[in-house]
Amino acid sequence: MNQKENPMSEVTIPTINFKARAMELLPEGASFEACLTCGLCSSGCPASGLENMDPRKFIRMAMLGMDKELSTTPWVWLCTQCKRCQHVCPMNIDISQLVFLARGNWPEEKKPAGIVRSCQLARATDSTSAMGLPPQDFVFVVEDVLAEVQETQPAFKDMVAPMDRAGAYFFVNQNSREPMSEPDEMVPLWKIFHLVGADWTYSSKGWAAENFCMFSGDEAAWYEVVKKRVDAVNALGCKVWLNTECGHSYYTMWNGIQRFGLEANFQLENLVTCYARWIREGKLPVNANWNSTGIKFTVQDPCQIIRKAYGDSLAEDMRFVVRSLVGDENFIDMQPNRSANYCCGGGGGFLQAGMTEHRRAYGKRKFDQIQATGATYVLTPCHNCHSQMEDIGHHYGGNYQVVHFWTLICLSLGILGENERTYLGPDLASLGL
Amino acid sequence: MNDRVENTMIQEARHFETDLAVIGSGLAGFAASTFALNRGIRTAQAGNTGAVAYTTGYLDLLGRVHNEDVCPVTDPWQGLRQLRQSQPLHPMARVSEDDLRAAFREFTSFISDCGIIYNAPGQFNATALTPAGTLKPTLCVPATMQAGVDALARKARCVIVDFKGLRGFSARQVVANLKDTWPELRAERVLFPEMETGEIYPEVMARALEVPAHRQALAERIRAVVGDAEVIGVPAVLGMHNPDLVMAEMMRLLGRPIFEIPTMPPSVPGIRLREMFEQVFPQKGLVLIPQQKVDKVVFNADDLQLSLSDNFGPITIRAKAVILATGRFLSGGLTAAIDGIREPLLGLPVTQTASREDWYHLQYMDKRGHEIHRTGIEVDDKFRPLGENGQPVNDRLFAAGLILAHQDWIRGRCGAGVALASAYKAVEAVQELLR
Numbered sequence: 001m002n003q004k005e006n007p008m009s010e011v012t013i014p015t016i017n018f019k020a021r022a023m024e025l026l027p028e029g030a031s032f033e034a035c036l037t038c039g040l041c042s043s044g045c046p047a048s049g050l051e052n053m054d055p056r057k058f059i060r061m062a063m064l065g066m067d068k069e070l071s072t073t074p075w076v077w078l079c080t081q082c083k084r085c086q087h088v089c090p091m092n093i094d095i096s097q098l099v100f101l102a103r104g105n106w107p108e109e110k111k112p113a114g115i116v117r118s119c120q121l122a123r124a125t126d127s128t129s130a131m132g133l134p135p136q137d138f139v140f141v142v143e144d145v146l147a148e149v150q151e152t153q154p155a156f157k158d159m160v161a162p163m164d165r166a167g168a169y170f171f172v173n174q175n176s177r178e179p180m181s182e183p184d185e186m187v188p189l190w191k192i193f194h195l196v197g198a199d200w201t202y203s204s205k206g207w208a209a210e211n212f213c214m215f216s217g218d219e220a221a222w223y224e225v226v227k228k229r230v231d232a233v234n235a236l237g238c239k240v241w242l243n244t245e246c247g248h249s250y251y252t253m254w255n256g257i258q259r260f261g262l263e264a265n266f267q268l269e270n271l272v273t274c275y276a277r278w279i280r281e282g283k284l285p286v287n288a289n290w291n292s293t294g295i296k297f298t299v300q301d302p303c304q305i306i307r308k309a310y311g312d313s314l315a316e317d318m319r320f321v322v323r324s325l326v327g328d329e330n331f332i333d334m335q336p337n338r339s340a341n342y343c344c345g346g347g348g349g350f351l352q353a354g355m356t357e358h359r360r361a362y363g364k365r366k367f368d369q370i371q372a373t374g375a376t377y378v379l380t381p382c383h384n385c386h387s388q389m390e391d392i393g394h395h396y397g398g399n400y401q402v403v404h405f406w407t408l409i410c411l412s413l414g415i416l417g418e419n420e421r422t423y424l425g426p427d428l429a430s431l432g433l
Numbered sequence: 434m435n436d437r438v439e440n441t442m443i444q445e446a447r448h449f450e451t452d453l454a455v456i457g458s459g460l461a462g463f464a465a466s467t468f469a470l471n472r473g474i475r476t477a478q479a480g481n482t483g484a485v486a487y488t489t490g491y492l493d494l495l496g497r498v499h500n501e502d503v504c505p506v507t508d509p510w511q512g513l514r515q516l517r518q519s520q521p522l523h524p525m526a527r528v529s530e531d532d533l534r535a536a537f538r539e540f541t542s543f544i545s546d547c548g549i550i551y552n553a554p555g556q557f558n559a560t561a562l563t564p565a566g567t568l569k570p571t572l573c574v575p576a577t578m579q580a581g582v583d584a585l586a587r588k589a590r591c592v593i594v595d596f597k598g599l600r601g602f603s604a605r606q607v608v609a610n611l612k613d614t615w616p617e618l619r620a621e622r623v624l625f626p627e628m629e630t631g632e633i634y635p636e637v638m639a640r641a642l643e644v645p646a647h648r649q650a651l652a653e654r655i656r657a658v659v660g661d662a663e664v665i666g667v668p669a670v671l672g673m674h675n676p677d678l679v680m681a682e683m684m685r686l687l688g689r690p691i692f693e694i695p696t697m698p699p700s701v702p703g704i705r706l707r708e709m710f711e712q713v714f715p716q717k718g719l720v721l722i723p724q725q726k727v728d729k730v731v732f733n734a735d736d737l738q739l740s741l742s743d744n745f746g747p748i749t750i751r752a753k754a755v756i757l758a759t760g761r762f763l764s765g766g767l768t769a770a771i772d773g774i775r776e777p778l779l780g781l782p783v784t785q786t787a788s789r790e791d792w793y794h795l796q797y798m799d800k801r802g803h804e805i806h807r808t809g810i811e812v813d814d815k816f817r818p819l820g821e822n823g824q825p826v827n828d829r830l831f832a833a834g835l836i837l838a839h840q841d842w843i844r845g846r847c848g849a850g851v852a853l854a855s856a857y858k859a860v861e862a863v864q865e866l867l868r
Contacts, residue, residue, distance in 0.1 A: 036763070040486055040699040043634040054632075087724055090482045090763065311743055312715070312723075335643065335674035336708050339723065364627075365640065372643035372674075 011107045015071045018062035018098060025097050034091040035059050041085035041095065046342055046365045050358050051075040055085040055095045062098060076102040077112055078358050080348030081215075082303040087339060103217030111216055112353035118212035119221050128225050129208035131176040139163055139204050141179040142186070149187055153417055159194040161186075161202065164236065168201035171238035171266070173229075175209040175246045175383045184419040188406035189244070191415055192275075196283040200242070206232030209249035210383075214256070215349030226256035230264050240267045242274065245404050247302030247382035248347060251309055270305060272381050275405060276317035279324050286412040288327030290431060297326045298334050298375035300366075300389060301341040302382035312338045322379055325408050332373040342366055346388025363392035370400055376425065378402045401425040446747040449720050451477040453863050454739050454750050456727050456778070457758030457766070459483030461834025461852035463710045465756045467543045468536075468860040470717050474867065477720035477750045479727050479741055482707075484763050489695035490578065490669065490702025491561055491571040492551070492853075494537065495525070496846025500802040505570040505846070509558055510534075522839040525847065527814050528854040536857035541573050547713045549705055550576035550677050560585060562694045564602055564668070566610030570846060575702060577671050577680045580692035584664045590617040592662035593694070594655055596625045598633040601697030602668040621658040626650035638670040639701045642679050652686035659687065669693035669701045676705060722748060726765065730755060730779060732827050754863045757818065758834040758856065766836040767809070774808050776836070781810045781818050781826060784838040802844040809838030815862035816855050828866065831859035 022032050041055035048054035053075035061070050081096040108116055121132035129138070146161045162168065172193075178185045193200050206229035213221035230253075233241050241264075243250040250270060257264050278284040299322050301307070306315050315338040323331050334341065345362035353359075366389060370378055378389055378400055389402045403423045410416035411424070414432045421429055455465045457480040469476040495509040498516050506512035510530055517526045525533065537554035545551050551573050558570035559582045574582060584591050595604035604620035611618055625638055626647055641647045659665060671693050672679030683691045695702060714721045722743065729740040739750040759766030759778060768777050769792075774785045785808040786792060792805035810818050810832055817825035818832045833855035835842055842848040 038487065038698050039634070040482075043636040043699045048634070048637075049631045052631075088482060088486070090484065090486075092481055092724070092726075307744075309744060311745055312721075316715070333712075335640070337712070340708060340711065365637070368641055368644050368647070371646070372640075 011109045013072050013106050013110060015067045016101060016105050018067050018070050018101075019065060021101055022062055022098055025101070032059060032063060032093060035063070035093055036091065038090070040088045040090070041093075044088045045085055046345060046362045047075070047078045047080070050078045050361060055079075058098065059093065059095055070102060071105060073102075076106075077353055077355065078350070078362065080303070080343045080345065080350055080362075082343035082347060083308050084303070084340070084343065087307055100217055103215070104219060106217070112349065112355070114352035114354050115212050115216045115349040118210070118349070118352050119216045119218060122208065122211060122213060122225050123221060126205045126228065127176075127208050128206050128211070128228050129176040130210040130212050131180045133176050133180055133208070135204040135207075138174075138179050138202075138207060141183050142202060145183045145186060146190070149190075149417070155415065156191060156194065159190055161190050162200065163202050164204055165201035166236050167238070168199050168236065169239050170198055170200035170242040171233045171236060171240065172200050172202055172242045173209045173244050173246075173249060174202060174207050175244055175249070177383055182422060184417070185404070185422065187417060188404070188410040188420050191410055192284065192406060195413070195415075196278045201236065201238065203232045203236055205235075206230075209244050209246040211249060211252035212349050212352060214248070214252045222252065222256055223260045226253055226260065227262060229253060230257065230262045233264070233266050238266055240269045243268065243270050245271055245381035245383065245406065247304035247384060251304035254309055270310070270314060270381070272305075272314060272318050272321060272405070275321045275409065279321060284409065284413070286324050286409055288325060288330065288412070290412055290414075291326050291330055293427070294330055295326070295377060295427065296330050296332055296373070296375040297322060297377045297379060298332050298370060298373040300334065300344060300378055300380035300382070300385050301338055302380060302385050303341070303343045303347060304382070306341065307339040315339070318381070321405065325412050332375050334369045334373055342369060344385045344388045345392070346384035346386075351384055351387055359388070360392055360395050363388055364396065367392045367396045367398060370398065376400050376427075379405060379408065381405055446749050447745075449477050449748070449750045451475045451720060451750060452753045452867055453477070453860075454479070454737070454752035454755045455758060456480050456730075456739070456755060457483060457760060457764065457834065458707075458710075458723060459485050459758065459760050459764060459834060459852070460488070460849060461758035461760070461856050462756075463706070464536075464540055464853050464856035465758055465833055465860055466710075466714060466719055467540060468857055469863070470714070470719060471539060471543065472860065472864055474860070474864060475718075477722070477752065478714065479722040479725055479739065479748075479750065480759065481724050481726045481765070483760060485707045486703040487698040487700065488703040488706070489563070489700065490575045490706070491569070491695070492537070492541065492573040492849040493570070493846045494533070494554070494558070494572040494850040496558065496570040497844055500841060500844045501800050505558070507557055507570070509570075509572060509850075510556065520839065524812070524837045524840050524851050525854045527812075527816075528858055532857055533850070533854050536853040537573065539857075540853055544706070544709065547709050548675065548677075549709055552576065552579060562607070562666075564607075564694060564696050566607035572849075575676070575693075577669070577676045577693045578695075580664055580690040581666055581694060584666070584690075584692065585615065588615050588617060590661060590663045591615075591666060592619050592621055592659055593666040594621045594623055594658065595668060596628075596633065596638070597622055598625070598628065598631055599635065599638070599668065599696075600632060602635075602694070607666075607694065619662075623654040623658060626654065634699075635668060635670045635696050635701045636673070636699060636704055639673040642670060642672050642683075643674060645682070648679065648682050648686060652683060655687060659689075662689070664689055665691040666694055667691060668696045673701060673705055673708065720750075727778060732829060737827075737829055754829045754831065754866055756856070756859050756863065757830065757832040757836065759836055761809075761835045766834075769805075774805075776810055779818075779826070779830070782821050783808055784811055802841045806841040806843055807839055809836055809840070811838055812855075814858075816859040817862070831862055833859045
């Protein structure tokens with residue numbers, strides 16, 4: 001980050017005693033001193049080398065008491081806290097919690113403004129929307145889009161998008177990007193709910209998915225946002241908080257509820273799990289017949305829901321869904337994958353942090369992974385992954401599209417509307433219309 | 434088998450029912466699971482990241498019978514006969530030659546089928562190159578390293594190419610150590626495409642070479658320095674997921690054989706193996722819970738239960754038999770404290786020196802090796818760990834790999850031999866128990 005451009009650059013970053021704090025954070029019996037300096041962490045980290053730092057260096061510097069350097073290195077904003085370093089570490093050392101600590105230690109004025117602003121906006125309204133969309137606007141957009149679909153797509157004239165319906169089974173959250181800038185992208189998911197007969201509702205409060213307060217290292221703000229969401233679900237008495245195709249929204253909620261000891265009278269579930277279940281139960285009769293030309297697909301495992309939360313069980317569900325949608329022979333896994341997958345570089349607030357050059361350098365490894373598959377489409381249930389993979393695709397000259405699951409599900413079912421095809425390439429833009 | 438519960442805020446344990454549980458994800462653990470899968474035994478494997486990512490990729494059977502031997506073993510099968518005479522307690526002394534051959538054949542054929550081609554075990558050790566340019570005896574090498582063994586044997590005109598920014602591998606060092614016996618060897622350094630500055634890692638280079646455009650670019654740079662070399666040696670970076678394809682493509686682009694030399698850890702051949710197993714095992718129906726240490730094992734009359742947890746919460750595995758393949762100090766299978774060495778998971782007795790003072794000789798490189806390397810747990814011929822009374826601790830408990838006492842895999846160059854032999858016999862005993 002270029003600190004010269006920061007008008008508040010006279011504010012200094014306090015120095016943390018990393019070694020002492022690390023010792024406090026560790027579970028009993030664990031030790032950062034167990035680090036063998038083998039370098040598996042750095043070797044497997046896309047942020048290695050950026051700002052002349054890598055995970056191994058970070059841990060060694062902490063052990064050597066180089067607190068001032070670590071307290072001020074901008075690298076903590078280039079590490080996405082994806083936890084791959086811990087995943088491959090024979091000693092299971094968690095470096096990301098030190099990065100979280102360091103982020104929180106930066107004065108607000110010095111943190112990347114985009115992350116701070118996204119957190120502030122989330123706290124500014126009852127929506128908890130990082131784009132600042134207030135409840136009444138969200139309600140309006142949903143009603144407006146729904147009315148248009150009911151009118152223009154006769155097959156969905158009875159479709160609903162309930163708001164604040166107490167006692168609904170699913171409380172469905174929503175990434176702000178759709179109601180803010182591409183409202184038609186909400187429709188495919190509604191159609192899926194309509195088709196399977198899901199008992200669901202949106203809420204005018206606490207409906208938003210994204211939560212950049214965690215990425216800003218601001219624990220109090222993270223708590224505040226999660227608390228508002230938990231209260232909203234509890235208030236409606238829903239059984240399940242159903243997380244949309246968004247990675248970190250799940251992690252911040254799931255981890256936050258445990259971390260802050262919140263009383264959540266509901267279960268958390270991921271859309272991918274539901275897609276898989278509905279396909280298995282025959283409620284979503286998808287097939288790959290539409291893919292008669294053998295278009296190849298790969299899938300991106302979002303760190304926040306696979307490695308950092310559910311683990312490989314959700315990764316398996318995801319593959320089941322993709323294979324059902326595109327045909328076994330048309331699915332090519334990225335290498336490595338599942339819990340060992342690389343972060344794309346869109347997480348951790350990187351997309352919002354304004355450090356474009358670094359973010360693209362980080363994303364080069366993801367780009368290569370995608371190129372190695374030869375696939376022309378990437379599916380991912382995460383908005384940050386989605387944006388980052390699109391951006392690096394354009395930047396490095398890739399020849400692939402990134403699509404949401406809901407797009408492909410509706411495409412396969414022949415119910416994808418004309419305005420719901422933003423992310424399809426020319427080869428699929430008019431298929432089934 | 435996998436009856437996953439819904440993901441709730443109330444953490445419910447995920448529970449797996451299986452026949453065999455394997456604890457450990459090093460070579461012995463992966464081998465045990467391989468043998469079990471091939472025998473149709475329902476298996477679950479857990480255990481944190483083993484040292485597999487540190488391996489050279491060579492599978493050694495036996496390189497030295499006695500630590501002090503000056504010459505390495507040429508015929509490892511002959512060596513094993515000597516080992517049986519002189520070290521009857523060595524884990525490999527409990528395994529017949531036929532079984533050992535079968536274990537190596539089965540394991541190398543499994544990993545070859547899964548996409549990392551290895552040569553089948555032969556009668557003699559190959560002489561293979563190390564990252565330092567020294568030589569070591571080994572039985573099986575990955576196909577990507579075979580041309581190096583052949584080139585060394587016939588002292589072919591060869592260029593070793595390394596990369597600016599890659600630590601832990603120096604072509605000049607390799608050449609300097611071999612030049613006396615291999616005059617037609619020379620060193621070159623090139624810039625790896627798109628990684629021209631800063632520290633670079635073999636893992637990253639290997640993954641980059643999975644992309645055709647990067648292979649083209651690298652081949653161009655190597656072509657510029659190849660001269661009249663008949664064969665090209667590079668550090669082990671020829672792909673991660675498709676090494677044999679990457680090697681073949683590089684050969685095609687360069688018009689001559691190319692081979693890999695292992696690098697210092699973290700090394701690609703080990704990461705290749707780990708990622709391959711992690712991918713293939715679940716596809717073959719094995720329940721794999723990678724990267725997590727088992728916290729507790731409780732034996733019941735008819736079965737046993739393992740407890741562990743991952744990011745998402747607690748997990749239990751109920752099985753009929755368990756193979757302990759938790760490795761040595763690095764992997765946590767053994768722990769050393771001021772008052773002695775322990776096996777921390779089950780509290781099994783550990784055979785060790787009377788005093789801590791006897792763990793090491795004064796010189797690190799002492800040719801006799803160090804006594805601490807021979808510490809470990811005792812087993813019977815079925816590879817069941819023994820208690821203080823010399824009797825099996827439990828009929829359902831087996832052990833495999835380097836946790837076993839009476840072997841010094843470092844000086845003996847027998848790491849894979851101990852792992853495969855013990856895993857093979859332990860799985861055979863499990864099969865008998867389950868019958």
